[in-house]
Amino acid sequence: MTIYGSALFLVAILALGLLSWRRRDRHRDAKAWKDLIATAGPPAGVFDAAMIRDLPGPAQAFFRYTIAEGTPLYTAAEIEMDGELGFGSREKPGYKPMRARQVLAPPNGLVWQLKSGAFSGSDGLTPGASWTRFWLFGLIPVVRVGGTPDHQRSAFGRVVAEGAFWVPASLLPGRAVLWEPVDEFTARAVVSSGDYRQAIDISVADDGQPSRVVIQRWSNENPAKTFREQPFGGYLSEFRDFCGYRLPTRVEGGNLIGTKDYFPFYKAKVTGVRFPG
Secondary structure, eight states: OOHHHHHHHHHHHHHHHHHHHHHHHHHHHHHHHHHHHHHHOSOOSBOOGGGGTTSOHHHHHHHHHHBOTTOBOOOOEEEEEEEEEEOSOSSSOOEEEEEEEEEEETTTEEEEEEEETTEEEEEEEETTEEEEEEEETTTEEEEEEOOSHHHHHHHHHHHHHHHHHHOGGGGSSBTTEEEEEEETTEEEEEEEETTEEEEEEEEEOTTSOEEEEEEEEEEOOSTTOOOEEEEEEEEEEEEEEETTEEEEEEEEEEETTTSTTOEEEEEEEEEEEEOOO
């Protein structure tokens, strides 16, 4: 075999290995997706206003707006979205079109599968595991992080925050969710799951429509690249009805929300929501 032939052979072997690696990622995503739906299980009853009568006023308004009386209490949702992602900074956001699909099952986890130009992959959290795995052209691994306590804690914060967007039944009061007042238009839920505990502030308009969701997320998205608690969240708008739930179809969010350094790197337009089971 010539040197040229040997080089082609090695390139082919490398390409096959990378394709196999990418297929394994997809298989793991699919398994995690299925497991999260199974973990959520069937609806645990239906919504009754008596469930929220002892909550702070803004929390009662949030639930009355987002869940119709008698609606099955789903704790998992499958969401389709498109929109823009910012790959740069506040000063130079570098927005690119994106399309994504997601299963969200608070507090157990999520799988978010993204495609943005040549960039694709997934973020995920399941009980005991977390990951961020992204590829260029479906062949070149460019981001491979996860599995550490810091990464899992950060992913849990995202799950809780997005639960307020699209799975409001996950925040109904119970042993794992406690509510407390903040001000006239904001209430705070504290969500516990295993070793994790996350507070989430939900602000509502006069009619109860949630307008902003903020958490103190464990994150290293800062100039020091050091994990610390910092504001993260989103602004919600363009609500639509989905099977008894009134949910936002426009979400703009990012790190350091409410500060001068806020960068809304995530601008999503929801195109579909379904509740498995």
